[in-house]
Amino acid sequence: MKAYRAVGTFRNGRTNQNYTLDVVANDEDEARHLIYSNFGSRHGTPRRFINIDTLSKINPSKSTEARVIAHFRDTISSEEE
Numbered sequence: 001m002k003a004y005r006a007v008g009t010f011r012n013g014r015t016n017q018n019y020t021l022d023v024v025a026n027d028e029d030e031a032r033h034l035i036y037s038n039f040g041s042r043h044g045t046p047r048r049f050i051n052i053d054t055l056s057k058i059n060p061s062k063s064t065e066a067r068v069i070a071h072f073r074d075t076i077s078s079e080e081e
């Protein structure tokens with residue numbers, strides 16, 4: 001599993017809202033699916049209104065997202081020691 005950071009915009013009512021979201025996924029396709037499903041379930045936004053400008057693999061220790069920290073908890077602490 002790898003950590004990915006997505007940066008883009010999504011339609012929130014009549015305006016576009018910027019976002020930065022970190023996810024844990026096996027590959028970029030799965031990361032894109034997680035981004036789309038996150039905004040679809042939380043905000044009711046259809047996939048066509050979610051724009052992913054950049055999707056890049058990141059170091060999990062640089063993330064502040066709770067899901068990423070929890071998933072890599074054992075590996076991050078052993079790397080820092």
